[in-house]
Amino acid sequence: MRALNFNGGPAALPLPVLKTVAAETLDWRGTGMSIMENSHRAKEVVAMAEETQADLLSLLGLGREWKVLFCQGGASLQFAMIPLNFAPEGETCDYIDTGLWSTKAYQEAQICGAKAHLAATSKADDYTYIPGEFNFSAKPRYIYLTSNNTVRGTQWASFPKNPPAPLIADMSSEFLSRPLDLSDFVLVHAGAQKNVGPAGLTIVLIRPEWAETGKKNLPHMLDYRTYIEHDSMFNTPPVFAIYVAGLTFKWLRDEIGGLEKMRELNKAKADFLYQAIDNSGGFFRGTARKDSRSPMNVTFRLPNEELEKDFLAEAKKVGMAGLNGHRSVGGMRASIYNAVDMAAVRTLVEFMAEFQRKRG
Numbered sequence: 347m348r349a350l351n352f353n354g355g356p357a358a359l360p361l362p363v364l365k366t367v368a369a370e371t372l373d374w375r376g377t378g379m380s381i382m383e384n385s386h387r388a389k390e391v392v393a394m395a396e397e398t399q400a401d402l403l404s405l406l407g408l409g410r411e412w413k414v415l416f417c418q419g420g421a422s423l424q425f426a427m428i429p430l431n432f433a434p435e436g437e438t439c440d441y442i443d444t445g446l447w448s449t450k451a452y453q454e455a456q457i458c459g460a461k462a463h464l465a466a467t468s469k470a471d472d473y474t475y476i477p478g479e480f481n482f483s484a485k486p487r488y489i490y491l492t493s494n495n496t497v498r499g500t501q502w503a504s505f506p507k508n509p510p511a512p513l514i515a516d517m518s519s520e521f522l523s524r525p526l527d528l529s530d531f532v533l534v535h536a537g538a539q540k541n542v543g544p545a546g547l548t549i550v551l552i553r554p555e556w557a558e559t560g561k562k563n564l565p566h567m568l569d570y571r572t573y574i575e576h577d578s579m580f581n582t583p584p585v586f587a588i589y590v591a592g593l594t595f596k597w598l599r600d601e602i603g604g605l606e607k608m609r610e611l612n613k614a615k616a617d618f619l620y621q622a623i624d625n626s627g628g629f630f631r632g633t634a635r636k637d638s639r640s641p642m643n644v645t646f647r648l649p650n651e652e653l654e655k656d657f658l659a660e661a662k663k664v665g666m667a668g669l670n671g672h673r674s675v676g677g678m679r680a681s682i683y684n685a686v687d688m689a690a691v692r693t694l695v696e697f698m699a700e701f702q703r704k705r706g
């Protein structure tokens with residue numbers, strides 16, 4: 347029996363995608379072998395990778411001014427690649443600190459020699475909200491933010507207006523959960539394992555024109571231009587992960603009906619779950635400020651850690667997995683990514699009500 351999977355990442359994938367993967371494992375597209383066994387230079391594989399890039403741009407409504415890159419090293423390598431390319435040798439870049447992953451990105455920029463400036467942080471309030479006021483530096487190369495904070499369960503509802511420099515965002519834990527207006531952005535990155543596919547693939551959207559402004563003579567694998575020039579095939583890309591991501595894009599387009607529809611479905615799920623939390627008379631307590639709540643990662647606490655331990659143990663017994671908070675903060679976290687449907691959220695809410703009835 348399949349678990350109801352509320353993992354923060356790697357996380358649930360759409361069932362139709364997994365079924366296609368299973369069906370195609372022994373013979374992919376008539377090649378007589380699995381996708382994993384094909385050469386990345388095989389024409390079928392190259393065509394699949396190109397189709398995946400085109401499908402992604404079309405889902406997002408983006409044109410040729412954007413390029414899709416298939417990188418490796420997780421979102422974590424992007425933390426370094428971004429400053430290495432765009433703020434080398436002490437150039438200023440602004441960071442907005444909204445929790446663990448943005449803190450890491452900020453620290454990594456410093457390690458890479460950038461002059462990283464903190465334009466805002468919600469650290470003093472335990473990262474419970476998304477800042478609305480920014481102290482940007484005079485001439486930053488870029489402004490970096492984390493659009494959805496997986497650990498704290500917060501999300502940017504809208505991005506800084508008229509920013510003094512191009513925006514760059516880590517969108518790992520919300521990528522393709524809603525339509526995006528990327529007019530102020532030059533680069534977006536997302537580890538696949540939250541909302542798109544298996545770990546090992548990091549999707550980067552970049553404006554090639556912006557990439558050209560980057561530092562020259564970096565090691566090839568750290569230079570965005572290498573990926574652009576070689577269509578992400580300078581070395582062997584994570585072919586299997588790209589293939590699964592491609593199936594997810596088609597699922598989003600053909601079965602969900604696009605990103606606006608996905609946003610509506612995600613909002614309905616999140617509203618339902620947050621309502622259950624808010625209507626529990628304080629038994630369940632949301633940790634993020636209401637105006638900053640994430641529709642993807644719903645973080646909450648119970649009255650004490652004893653009850654939280656029991657909650658997790660009982661949830662596990664009835665087939666619900668991954669409800670524990672990130673190890674750095676504890677508590678509960680229900681990650682309700684695109685592939686987690688309303689039925690799963692309803693089951694969780696029923697379980698929560700039953701647990702409160704027995705133990706509240």
Ligand SMILES: *Cc1c(COP(=O)(O)O)cnc(C)c1O
Nearest residue numbers: 420421422447496516518519537
């Ligand atoms: C999971 C996550 C990361 C870390 O990704 P890796 O692929 O493990 O490097 C970074 N940023 C965000 C927002 C995440 O959710």
